[in-house]
Amino acid sequence: MPLRASSLALLTLLALGVRGAANADELPDLVRHVNTLQGTNSRFELTRGNTYPTCALPFGMHTWTPQTGHNGDGWKYQYHKDTIRGFQQAHQCSSWSNDYAVFSLMPVVGDLKVDQHARAARFSHDDEVGKPHYYGVKLANGVQTEISPTTRGAMLRFRFPAERDAHLVLDGYTGRSEVRLDPDNNRIVGWVRNGRNQPRGFVNHFVVQFDTPYQAFGCWRARSGEVEPGQDQARGRGAGAYVTFPPGAVVQAKAASSYVSAEQAELNLNRELGDYNQLEEVKQAAEEVWNRHLGTIMVEGGSEERTDTFYSCYFRASLFPRKFYERDENGDPFYRSPYDGELHQGYLYTDTGLWDTFRAQMPLNALLYPEMHGRYMQGLMAAYRQCGWLPSWSFPGEAGSMIGNHAISLLTDAWAKGIHTFDPAVALEAYDHESSEKGPWGPANGRRGADVIDRLGYLPYPEFREGTAKTLEYAYDDWCGYHLATLTGHDDYAQKFAARMRSYQHVFDAETGFMRGRDADGKWNDRFDPIEWGGPYTEGSAWHWVWSVFHDPAGLAELLGGDQAFIAKLDAVFDAPAEFKPGTYGAPIHEMREMVLGQMGQYAHGNQPIQHMPYLYAYTSEPWKAQRWTREVMRKLYNATEDGYPGDEDQGQTSSWFVLSALGFYSVCPGVDQYVIGSPAFAKATITLEDGGKFVVEADGNSPENVYIQRATLNGRPFERNYLTHEEVTSGGVLKLQMGPEPNRDRGVRPQDRPYSVSTAAE
Structure with a gap:
């Protein structure tokens, strides 16, 4: 890891109050013992945990996970299913209570498909890694997706196959949402409001910053299925966005959110992800956090x-x-x-x-x-x-x-x-x-x-x-x-x-x-x-x-x-x-x-x-x-x-x-x-x-x-x-x-x- 990322990791650890070995080289490799897919083979009729492969830091505000269930389904990830329809920023703590403040990103190859069912891609558990500091999967559409977390955000990376158009679809999930595309700065910003037990006006503000310029963009609306190429803003129930990259692109996305304001979401992104350039840096920093945390016992x-x-x-x-x-x-x-x-x-x-x-x-x-x-x-x-x-x-x-x-x-x-x-x-x-x-x-x-x-x-x-x-x-x-x-x-x-x-x-x-x-x-x-x-x-x-x-x-x-x-x-x-x-x-x-x-x-x-x-x-x-x-x-x-x-x-x-x-x-x-x-x-x-x-x-x-x-x-x-x-x-x-x-x-x-x-x- 570059010195810059190591220093950031140490600052993160100090801020978290994580204790243990003084140097990362002295840390035991405890994340190797963790399987974040533990308990995911659950159904309504029989529960083996009702968990999903959480990718997060200890007690983090947000978690990220692959999504096998349809939008709004409390069983957001079930081991027996073989398709993924999105990679969510999620907060669900019980299948019986569903989720709140959710949005997702999904890589699509070839023809643009925005509907959650149409865009779903097959996968195999043989091509999946679920660890606290890293989730990775190779989809059958050829896209390798990777995620590493911070407390209020994550770094995602999508490796698209050559010779076919590469799209990323942002889904505003089940409630009201707003998306705004900023092609000059390679980003999508907006907010989502979905889930239960929230006061009037409660929203999750998000910002997604890409390291690769997108060639085309547009909005779409889940209720009507309408796609609006070139449209840079949408608002309403299930409003979403998409961006298109050249075939074979390797796209990294920094994502962060705030329940306070759009400006605070930007601050969260810059503070937690601003100085990282590669997913490996975030991955290694998160691994160190988890090894120190797990090393408490x-x-x-x-x-x-x-x-x-x-x-x-x-x-x-x-x-x-x-x-x-x-x-x-x-x-x-x-x-x-x-x-x-x-x-x-x-x-x-x-x-x-x-x-x-x-x-x-x-x-x-x-x-x-x-x-x-x-x-x-x-x-x-x-x-x-x-x-x-x-x-x-x-x-x-x-x-x-x-x-x-x-x-x-x-x-x-x-x-x-x-x-x-x-x-x-x-x-x-x-x-x-x-x-x-x-x-x-x-x-x-x-x-x-x-x-x-x-x-x-x-x-x-x-x-x-x-x-x-x-x-x-x-x-x-x-x-x-x-x-x-x-x-x-x-x-x-x-x-x-x-x-x-x-x-x-x-x-x-x-x-x-x-x-x-x-x-x-x-x-x-x-x-x-x-x-x-x-x-x-x-x-x-x-x-x-x-x-x-x-x-x-x-x-x-x-x-x-x-x-x-x-x-x-x-x-x-x-x-x-x-x-x-x-x-x-x-x-x-x-x-x-x-x-x-x-x-x-x-x-x-x-x-x-x-x-x-x-x-x-x-x-x-x-x-x-x-x-x-x-x-x-x-x-x-x-x-x-x-x-x-x-x-x-x-x-x-x-x-x-x-x-x-x-x-x-x-x-x-x-x-x-x-x-x-x-x-x-x-x-x-x-x-x-x-x-x-x-x-x-x-x-x-x-x-x-x-x-x-x-x-x-x-x-x-x-x-x-x-x-x-x-x-x-x-x-x-x-x-x-x-x-x-x-x-x-x-x-x-x-x-x-x-x-x-x-x-x-x-x-």
Whole structure:
């Protein structure tokens, strides 16, 4: 790489706060382990991740990807398809939510074809490379397409075959758009507005700068299919443009965008791409960024397949939440809010659904990137000021999808772990409002039925859709509010939230041993079957939702009949037949099929409600079973291929579960400063902390058979507990485990060895 590009890469790294080796030559080659096509073999009927081959920098504002699906299809890339119709600047974090602020470029050879179906070109995975810092594919039309990313843009290169006309088609996608061609400066500029959950006036301004003069140009309109040769401007629904180059041209395009203004898009392009002349320079700079980022965790002593799986998951976990802020001419952060449409100073992040990510993805960020995570907390509070509500599903504005009020989980977890970048009094005020009123967006924005919970102690079903699941998650959220209030000396809030945090007890049926739906008169719902999905539950059955008492496993164990009954109930999850009844869904949904395909009984790892359940053994007298089952889940349900996940990846959550679990611990109850111990997947893992310290997990004798902890020391001292504290990890040190093929049934069995439960804690 030329010195200029190396210097730019270093500046980029410094700006990102990336840590690791001082020189690029010293960096381990970790991107070779990442397959960005992991999880792409997904369909509506069965999910293997619902991912697409993302090409982006860590937490980058934009990502780029090939597009196999038609415009507006949530399944934008599916491994089984064999044509590509565009290369998108994209932001999708879920197939179920589609995308926003999208435009694409597509190379066309010979006769000009602008329609997305007509221009599609065949390809083979044998001619495709998917890495974090580089995507490349040779299309059957003879065009080699390559992409390397920056935070708010990318460099693309198209190598056209000789002897036929070469065109690039810019597609304005599904909503309104404007394109303006500037042949004197070899560029296309404009804006797009498409997708959901956006305030009036929200647009994505873009600029595409070519290094090769185009010979002809024009506009086209998706609605009518009309092509307008020589026209230099178009505006309307699906307005697009095209440019034509000589046969055999090698065209490089610098593309960047801004949610602020056209001028800011230009600034973003010049700042991030202005001094690069060749795609190789951007590629090498991005590779260095990713190798440093992935090098924050170094794993050793595992198979090549396990290493590939780990770093592919770590890559996917490093994409969310996405930066929504930009840098002004002075380098200061600012953004145009998706909540009120105004410009604000500071940091904002988006594209994350907290129902999924509060469990592992956000705790992983809090551990590895506390400075960024602190900025994210500031962004949560900024959103509250700008729209009157805490976010629950930002995309980029508030969607309110799923259930729960989980912003308070993030805020409490951050505070408990020493990330004090916000005013807890304002956070508690915001949560008090959030948990008392119903907001204007979907079910997870505010709390419908708050007065009913206060009166009955639970949300009745069928009066309230998914009432039992909501009761359980609201109880956890109320505990988070209680715990933050307790930590910060706000006794009035603590008393208020404490009165509701045990609401889970009111939906537990001792006769069946499950959480159940009950109506407003207290009567349990008729015809109960624990394998029936839906009804009072969200995307699951009674087998999955009985465990959603994150803050009080000891209290749950007491309801179930004590320690041995709790263990027997946990065992029963894996022993039960992998059967389901569709219930109120009326027909099988993909999560049901994925549970059966996993063949782990009623354990449905492909969806979030039960993902913490194997770790609950650590709260019992048989903690070794947590070691057994977490290793089994990692072994059986994850790999680095297109079939890599057991269900939706969900904005980094399912990947983060693997990353944390492979290190040997997991965040069962975000909001306390504890990580529950399982069984590490590698003989050694070294975490480089943000302050430069290192925490090392050494698992001597680790192997696919040796999954059980025989004995442990922490910094040379005997270690019996089934959890680590956040301070123990972030202070640096060595957790040394001796692994074996049979469990040590005497280790970690004392009550004091068990992780936090509010029923047994001294607040």
